[in-house]
Amino acid sequence: MDEDQSLLFTPLVRQAGMPMPDWLFGPEGVAGLPASLHPTQGVNVAVGIDIIEVARIRKVYEHHGERFLKRVFTDLEIVQSRGKMARLAGRFAVKEAICKALGTGMRGVGWREMEVVHLRSGRPSVRLHGNAKKRAEYLGLNAFDVSMADLAQFSIAIAVGIQVSPEAAARMAGQTETQAGQTEE
Structure with missing residues (x-):
């Protein structure tokens, strides 16, 4: 593929409509990239994933006990985990994944600022x-x-995490209203 035809997609690390932070691309900034940036438009997605060994959470709990639980998990998370290390490990992994999606790692975000709760259906959600x-x-x-x-x-x-630009949100709202109008006819 010719370098002029290549696209480099940008990670979601800024507000819609704001310039891309130059520091993100290393010492040379955007100028040092091998291809031009393809600006994100409309709907953008931030994704994080994590996997953890349950034994690692068990070991930390055995060493630090309640202090560990109170530092990392909210009271509701502890209750909903029902003392099962695999469930605590799952919540821990969700928190790590959220930090990755936020683009922060664990710097500047506290463990208890992300609360993983189960809805009545059992589906996990986050506050x-x-x-x-x-x-x-x-x-x-x-x-x-x-x-x-x-x-x-x-x-x-x-x-x-989903970021919808105000323009895209307005377009989607217009489509929804149009679709609703078509349904009523």
């Missing part, structure tokens, strides 16, 4: 508080979805 909420708002994330799977040895999780 963001504090700096995690501020970061999601800064990125313009309109929705967050998470999923996790627990096995005897591993827990895996994925987090997906």
Whole structure:
């Protein structure tokens, strides 16, 4: 493929309509990239994934006990995990995945600022508080979805944040209103 035809897609690390931070691309910034950037438009997605060994969570819990639980998990998360290490590991993995989707790692975001709760259906959902909420708002994330799977040895999780530009949201709202009007006719 000719270098002029290649596209480099940009990660979601900024608000819609804001310039891409030059530091993201290393010491040479955007100028040092091998291809031109393809600006994201309309709907953008931020994804994070994590996998953790259940034994690692068990070992930390055995060493630090309640102190570990209170530092990392909210009271509701502890209750909903029902003392099962695989469930705690799943929540831990979700929190790591959320941080990856937010583009922060664990810097500047507290463990308890991300709360993984199960809805009545059993489906996991997430509530963001504090700096995690501020970061999601800064990125313009309109929705967050998470999923996790627990096995005897591993827990895996994925987090997906959705950023819809105001223009795209308006277009989608217009389509929805048009579709609703067609249904009523």
